[in-house]
Amino acid sequence: xxxxxxxxxxxxxxxxxxxxxxxxxxxxxxxxxxxxxxxxxxxxxxxxxxxxxxxxxxxxxxxxxxxxxxxxxxxxxxxxxxxxxxxxxxxxxxxxxxxxxxxxxxxxxxxxxxxxxxxxxxxxxxxxxxxxxxxxxxxxxxxxxxxxxxxxxxxxxxxxxxxxxxxxxxxxxxxxxxxxxxxxxxxxxxxxxxxxxxxxxxxxxxxxxxxxxxxxxxxxxxxxxxxxxxxxxxxxxxxxx
DNA sequence: CCAGACGTTGTT
DNA sequence: GTCTGG
DNA sequence: CCAGACGTTGTT
DNA sequence: GTCTGG
Numbered sequence: 500x501x502x503x504x505x506x507x508x509x510x511x512x513x514x515x516x517x518x519x520x521x522x523x524x525x526x527x528x529x530x531x532x533x534x535x536x537x538x539x540x541x542x543x544x545x546x547x548x549x550x551x552x553x554x555x556x557x558x559x560x561x562x563x564x565x566x567x568x569x570x571x572x573x574x575x576x577x578x579x580x581x582x583x584x585x586x587x588x589x590x591x592x593x594x595x596x597x598x599x600x601x602x603x604x605x606x607x608x609x610x611x612x613x614x615x616x617x618x619x620x621x622x623x624x625x626x627x628x629x630x631x632x633x634x635x636x637x638x639x640x641x642x643x644x645x646x647x648x649x650x651x652x653x654x655x656x657x658x659x660x661x662x663x664x665x666x667x668x669x670x671x672x673x674x675x676x677x678x679x680x681x682x683x684x685x686x687x688x689x690x691x692x693x694x695x696x697x698x699x700x701x702x703x704x705x706x707x708x709x710x711x712x713x714x715x716x717x718x719x720x721x722x723x724x725x726x727x728x729x730x731x732x733x734x735x736x737x738x739x740x
Numbered sequence: 741c742c743a744g745a746c747g748t749t750g751t752t
Numbered sequence: 753g754t755c756t757g758g
Numbered sequence: 759c760c761a762g763a764c765g766t767t768g769t770t
Numbered sequence: 771g772t773c774t775g776g
Contacts, residue, residue, distance in 0.1 A: 500749060502759020534758045535759065564758095568746075570771045575757095578747040581759080592746050592772045613759075615750080625760090668748080681749070728760070 500582060500668055500681040501640070503728060504610035505531040505629075505736060506540060508637075513606050514559045516637055517542045517691070525561040531608075531735040532728050535581035539564045541644060541664050542604040544695040555697055562603075566665035567647040568593045574649065574661065583643060585667045585684055585710050589703040594665070597643035598701040602694050604686060605640040605666050609736065611728065614678035629736045630675050630722040632685075638716070640666040641684040641694060641709050669710050673717035684709055685716040 507529035514522040519542060527540055541562045547553040565581045567574055580593055588594045609631030617623030632638055642664050649658035667684040675682055686694055690712045693699060724739040 500759075502749080504759095532758095532760095534761095536758055568771080571746085576747080578745095579749080579759090580747060582748055584748070587747095590773080592774095594747095595772070611759080627760090 500612065500679065501610045501666060501683040502535060502581065503627075504533050505608040506533060506606060507531070507608055507733075508540075508606065510540065510559050513540055513542065517559065517604065517606065517639070518557060519559045520556040521558045523558065523560040525559070527561055530731055531733060532731045533564070535565050535579070537564055538562070539664065540606055541642060541662075542606060542639075542695065543601075543644060544692075544697055546697055555695075557695070560662065562644055562662040562664035564605075564664060566593065566597065566643060566645050567661070567663045568596065568645055569647055571647060572650055574647065580665055582668045582683075583665045585641075585669045585706050588643075588667060588706060594643055597645045597665075598706070600697050600700065601644045602697075602701055603642040603644045603664055604691065604695065605642040605664060607638040607640060608636075609638065610683060611725070612675060612679045612682075612722075614724070626724050626739075627726075627728055628675075628678055628722045629725045629738075630720050631736075632716060632719060633721050634719050638683075639686040639688075639691065641686050641713070642666045667706070667709075669713065671717075672714055674720050675717065675722055678722070682717060684713045687712055687715055 510522040538561045544555040583594045611627050613625040644664040648660045671682040
């Protein structure tokens with residue numbers, strides 16, 4: 500799972516870290532409390548417009564967190580699409596198109612998971628934990644993106660395109676597994692290129708590969724409890740106590 | 741074949 | 753309790 | 759994912 | 771658009 504995370508880096512900083520060739524002018528204020536449907540930074544590789552055989556270039560841009568497939572008629576989905584299960588992403592019509600050739604990285608400083616104690620009934624306590632990579636200081640969530648625009652009546656001016664994105668999830672592993680059974684798929688540097696390559700047709704084998712590679716990241720994560728996530732600011736990731 | 745859905749997490 | 757906006 | 763709202767009529 | 775349950 501991952502339904503809340505932090506990103507405080509500018510587009511320029513992300514461009515340097517992810518070895519991007521271009522950075523779109525994106526207004527993304529630092530946030531320690533990013534929620535689904537908000538704008539988030541994403542990293543994509545795209546082919547030159549007029550030369551599909553040319554070299555891809557790497558771009559940092561912004562997308563709405565919750566993937567909307569091209570055929571959807573509304574921006575707001577009646578079902579959640581901010582996560583995509585790695586186990587089934589290849590067979591879900593909402594995600595299949597994006598898996599084939601629209602893969603992305605969603606950068607993060609760290610993310611949150613809630614440790615639930617109790618049976619869900621009265622007395623259940625949920626404690627948020629902040630989870631991050633002390634080695635790299637940055638996480639690269641494996642994501643997918645999709646362009647969408649609202650349909651319009653014949654003869655009307657077209658609606659603007661909206662870039663949307665989601666991130667893959669997997670069974671938890673490593674330290675974070677002690678508090679929760681799902682985790683985002685996080686990419687080590689050595690698989691960024693293959694995951695982002697738009698000339699590689701994404702399939703379940705590719706997903707299986709990155710899920711496997713994500714274990715080295717999961718194994719080195721650190722986590723600590725934090726106060727309830729209200730508002731926004733650096734205080735949200737301060738260890739509780 | 742068409743009609744209708746198209747999703748995740750967590751909890752039971 | 754349940755829905756929804758962020 | 760959680761946090762916060764959850765409603766109407768009529769009057770100002 | 772694509773998948774699947776009937």
